[in-house]
Amino acid sequence: MILLMQDEQQAHLIEQGEDSGDDGAPSQRQDWQASTAQLEDRYQTNATIGLSAKEAKRRLERFGKNELEVKKKSNWVLFFKQFNNSIVYILAVTAIATFLLHHYPDSIVIGAVIVANALIGFFQEVSADTALNKIQGLLVAESFVIRDGQRKMMEAKEIVVGDIISLEAGDSVPADIRLLTADNLKIQESTLTGETNSVDKIEEPIELENVPLAERANMAFAATAVISGSGTGVVVATGMQSQIGKIQSDVIKVKNKATPLMKNLDKLGITLSLAIVAIAAILFFLGMHLKIYSLPTLTVAIITLVVGSMPEGMPASVSVVLAMGTRKLTGKNAIVKTLPAVETLGAVDIVNTDKTGTLTKNEMTVTDIITLNGEYTVSGVGYDASGQILDTENRVVAWKNDDKLNKLIKIAGQTSDASFHLEGGAWILTGEPTDGALTGLYHKVTGEEPDVSEIDSLPFDSEFRYSARLVQVENQRYLMVKGAPQTLLSKIKKFSPDFEEEQKWLDKVVKLSKQGKRVVGLGLQKVDDAEKLVDTAKIGKQFEFVGIVGIIDPPREEARDAIKQLRYAGVKVKMITGDDPNTALAIANQLDMGENLKAVTGPELDKMSEQDLIDNIDKYTVFARTTPSDKLKILKAQQQRKHVVSMTGDGVNDAPALKQADIGVAMGIKGTDVARGSADMILADDNFITILSAVREGRLVFDNIRKTIRFLLPTSFAEGLIVVFSILLNQTMPLYPTQLLWINMVSALTIQFAFIFEPAENGIMARGPRDIGRGILTKFDIVEIIYVSILIAGLGMIAYNGMTALGMSHIMGSTMTLNIIIFGKIFYLFNMRNNHLVFSKYFFQNKISFYIIGILLLFQVGIIYLPFMQDIFHTGSINFVYGWIIPSITGLIVLIVTELVKVVRLVYSKKASKSKI
Numbered sequence: 001m002i003l004l005m006q007d008e009q010q011a012h013l014i015e016q017g018e019d020s021g022d023d024g025a026p027s028q029r030q031d032w033q034a035s036t037a038q039l040e041d042r043y044q045t046n047a048t049i050g051l052s053a054k055e056a057k058r059r060l061e062r063f064g065k066n067e068l069e070v071k072k073k074s075n076w077v078l079f080f081k082q083f084n085n086s087i088v089y090i091l092a093v094t095a096i097a098t099f100l101l102h103h104y105p106d107s108i109v110i111g112a113v114i115v116a117n118a119l120i121g122f123f124q125e126v127s128a129d130t131a132l133n134k135i136q137g138l139l140v141a142e143s144f145v146i147r148d149g150q151r152k153m154m155e156a157k158e159i160v161v162g163d164i165i166s167l168e169a170g171d172s173v174p175a176d177i178r179l180l181t182a183d184n185l186k187i188q189e190s191t192l193t194g195e196t197n198s199v200d201k202i203e204e205p206i207e208l209e210n211v212p213l214a215e216r217a218n219m220a221f222a223a224t225a226v227i228s229g230s231g232t233g234v235v236v237a238t239g240m241q242s243q244i245g246k247i248q249s250d251v252i253k254v255k256n257k258a259t260p261l262m263k264n265l266d267k268l269g270i271t272l273s274l275a276i277v278a279i280a281a282i283l284f285f286l287g288m289h290l291k292i293y294s295l296p297t298l299t300v301a302i303i304t305l306v307v308g309s310m311p312e313g314m315p316a317s318v319s320v321v322l323a324m325g326t327r328k329l330t331g332k333n334a335i336v337k338t339l340p341a342v343e344t345l346g347a348v349d350i351v352n353t354d355k356t357g358t359l360t361k362n363e364m365t366v367t368d369i370i371t372l373n374g375e376y377t378v379s380g381v382g383y384d385a386s387g388q389i390l391d392t393e394n395r396v397v398a399w400k401n402d403d404k405l406n407k408l409i410k411i412a413g414q415t416s417d418a419s420f421h422l423e424g425g426a427w428i429l430t431g432e433p434t435d436g437a438l439t440g441l442y443h444k445v446t447g448e449e450p451d452v453s454e455i456d457s458l459p460f461d462s463e464f465r466y467s468a469r470l471v472q473v474e475n476q477r478y479l480m481v482k483g484a485p486q487t488l489l490s491k492i493k494k495f496s497p498d499f500e501e502e503q504k505w506l507d508k509v510v511k512l513s514k515q516g517k518r519v520v521g522l523g524l525q526k527v528d529d530a531e532k533l534v535d536t537a538k539i540g541k542q543f544e545f546v547g548i549v550g551i552i553d554p555p556r557e558e559a560r561d562a563i564k565q566l567r568y569a570g571v572k573v574k575m576i577t578g579d580d581p582n583t584a585l586a587i588a589n590q591l592d593m594g595e596n597l598k599a600v601t602g603p604e605l606d607k608m609s610e611q612d613l614i615d616n617i618d619k620y621t622v623f624a625r626t627t628p629s630d631k632l633k634i635l636k637a638q639q640q641r642k643h644v645v646s647m648t649g650d651g652v653n654d655a656p657a658l659k660q661a662d663i664g665v666a667m668g669i670k671g672t673d674v675a676r677g678s679a680d681m682i683l684a685d686d687n688f689i690t691i692l693s694a695v696r697e698g699r700l701v702f703d704n705i706r707k708t709i710r711f712l713l714p715t716s717f718a719e720g721l722i723v724v725f726s727i728l729l730n731q732t733m734p735l736y737p738t739q740l741l742w743i744n745m746v747s748a749l750t751i752q753f754a755f756i757f758e759p760a761e762n763g764i765m766a767r768g769p770r771d772i773g774r775g776i777l778t779k780f781d782i783v784e785i786i787y788v789s790i791l792i793a794g795l796g797m798i799a800y801n802g803m804t805a806l807g808m809s810h811i812m813g814s815t816m817t818l819n820i821i822i823f824g825k826i827f828y829l830f831n832m833r834n835n836h837l838v839f840s841k842y843f844f845q846n847k848i849s850f851y852i853i854g855i856l857l858l859f860q861v862g863i864i865y866l867p868f869m870q871d872i873f874h875t876g877s878i879n880f881v882y883g884w885i886i887p888s889i890t891g892l893i894v895l896i897v898t899e900l901v902k903v904v905r906l907v908y909s910k911k912a913s914k915s916k917i
Contacts, residue, residue: 346698516586
């Protein structure tokens with residue numbers, strides 16, 4: 001029986017599996033380099049009889065089950081995390097203070113605001129991350145394992161390193177395996193590589209030391225699917241040590257991070273909170289020293305100052321603007337899972353995307369035909385287009401009259417096993433992508449489905465690199481062959497050593513390959529009518545090499561347009577793919593992704609140090625032959641360069657990068673559950689151009705958030721300044737605490753939301769992504785906030801003091817001052833809506849704002865004239881002149897002053913623009 005391993009180094013190899021070779025010492029051969037005997041020795045197993053049940057049990061107990069880990073967050077932790085905010089801390093203190101002073105309405109309102117904001121953040125975060133559970137569900141439940149020389153079905157979670165696994169068509173691979181036998185074995189590895197073409201597997205060692213994941217032809221990986229053939233292999237990694245486990249591990253390691261907007265808002269909130277608390281503290285001690293008020297009155301005044309000045313409505317206002325942006329994007333087939341992600345799109349300056357299915361149609365198409373008679377192109381893109389064969393001068397070719405073209409089209413139809421069917425208005429391929437391209441070629445030029453008259457066939461084999469079919473065409477029997485041109489040409493050379501055209505064909509193959517196209521050779525030979533089986537020994541005898549075709553997954557036209565507009569908007573598009581660098585670069589050039597495009601491969605990235613990668617990352621537009629770990633490294637390097645990065649993907653392999661990105665975007669139709677779970681946004685229509693709409697909406701959202709904050713702060717500070725002026729002037733405060741709360745509450749419910757309906761201003765895409773390091777407010781914005789605060793507060797104080805000096809009661813003066821603040825907000829709103837002068841063609845552009853103002857005025861009528869409201873908010877039934885005319889005049893003054901400042905600002909901006917030119 002197999003000896004129990006005592007040596008810790010061997011135990012480590014079993015624990016690490018294939019990973020032990022990835023970064024191992026030069027003396028340690030990689031698993032793909034090792035022979036069967038070396039593998040048996042390394043993993044202490046037997047290729048024929050497998051492990052013993054006893055040894056398997058021991059390894060299972062020592063190294064654990066073949067499962068993926070999932071770490072769950074406590075909902076309570078998530079909920080209480082929402083209170084970790086500077087504004088919340090200060091509001092909580094004021095709520096407690098007002099409660100102790102028996103100002104219960106104030107305390108209840110402040111507490112309600114705190115809890116409401118916490119609940120909004122909590123529900124956003126709970127629904128955000130489901131990727132880990134989705135990845136765990138990819139592992140197969142059962143698999144065939146050879147134990148004690150017997151082949152039996154067992155639970156995949158019981159599989160251990162060293163087990164011998166048996167694979168057949170339709171199976172899912174349960175762990176990472178080094179193949180020992182492979183009989184026409186094809187495996188779909190898009191889970192890991194993102195490429196949809198199935199991979200032909202071999203059993204022979206690969207001598208190269210550094211082999212990209214997609215090219216490890218003698219390895220099979222957990223969570224991939226066997227398409228055809230059969231094979232056996234030794235398990236080299238299970239659970240979290242497998243390649244799918246590494247993806248899971250990467251997803252776990254990627255921490256949820258604050259968006260640029262949230263970072264800016266947190267910074268702004270902390271700054272405002274500290275400033276307000278500092279002013280309140282200074283005034284409190286100054287009031288005590290000068291004995292302006294009694295201690296209880298002074299305490300209430302300071303609390304009123306804090307509550308009035310604190311922008312407690314800011315989180316709610318921002319959330320509503322974000323929610324409206326989310327709603328708009330949903331109507332454009334972009335489903336945003338977390339509200340802050342909407343704005344992040346507007347700050348993005350790099351969009352990383354995979355190739356297959358995102359930038360390309362994922363519909364392999366014949367685009368080029370070369371025969372001895374000439375070179376041709378094929379019009380029509382994708383599966384559902386009609387097409388024609390065109391010559392070099394773009395003229396339609398009568399292919400039926402061209403012997404070579406006629407034969408090539410017939411071979412394409414007769415040797416293909418692919419078929420199409422309509423589903424949801426789109427053609428769906430059944431079969432291999434290469435066969436689909438040939439069937440598509442036949443259908444385009446003939447308008448018919450191929451009628452295959454098969455006698456016998458030889459399926460494609462990675463060892464032979466061709467497929468063959470014996471067919472009857474009219475009165476003649478042919479052996480038609482398609483495959484790698486080099487292989488077919490070598491077959492001809494075997495029977496015809498003086499074959500002179502080999503090099504010419506090889507040169508043409510290289511020409512198409514450099515364009516990123518897959519090249520397939522097609523030919524035929526006549527056989528006797530008595531032939532009933534494909535005889536591989538005779539292939540090449542009197543063989544006619546008819547021609548070659550170039551096949552490519554064509555780029556999406558809408559993707560080309562989107563990339564053009566994104567570049568105009570200052571956003572660079574980068575391609576990250578598991579495909580060949582030449583193919584990827586060719587597609588990038590066709591999509592016009594930039595000038596002098598450069599490509600780099602995953603293995604080349606591995607040779608760079610972390611700093612070298614950061615220093616050079618911006619040089620490359622195309623990243624080819626990448627692994628999931630490579631994608632993660634690319635994104636991290638871009639973020640180290642201070643880029644705001646988006647990642648677009650659809651596969652399990654994209655999950656870590658989608659989560660690492662500042663904004664992860666998954667495909668809704670072709671995307672996996674794992675990708676959708678990891679992403680911040682889902683494209684319901686899989687249309688790349690939707691990203692363009694999302695970027696535009698993101699910029700609009702930020703503009704409207706900025707306008708909301710620019711509007712909210714001066715009007716809030718004006719309330720606080722009235723308290724400050726009252727304390728410094730040692731006079732009765734014009735406004736009661738409940739009135740300040742009313743102003744904040746009614747504003748939060750009405751006027752602040754006017755900005756969410758503002759349309760985008762001209763040139764929103766031409767100005768480029770915003771600099772997230774600059775924060776939300778500019779220096780001019782700060783100056784504006786200061787002078788508008790003083791202006792509104794000053795007008796309120798002047799009106800109050802003037803009218804009370806003339807004999808107006810305190811209640812009426814307070815009611816008038818309340819309306820002055822409200823009308824100051826209303827008229828300031830007209831100034832803030834856009835960068836145009838208020839009385840222009842844009843005045844009625846946002847019609848909803850007028851309805852909102854109407855609702856606000858109705859609220860004001862209620863608070864002033866309804867008896868129960870008068871009791872709560874200390875208002876009185878003031879006459880029309882004092883209650884409405886004087887506030888309207890003060891509001892108009894606010895509008896005139898701010899409009900004059902806007903004129904100066906516009907003139908300055910124009911001069912600055914001209915000086916730059």
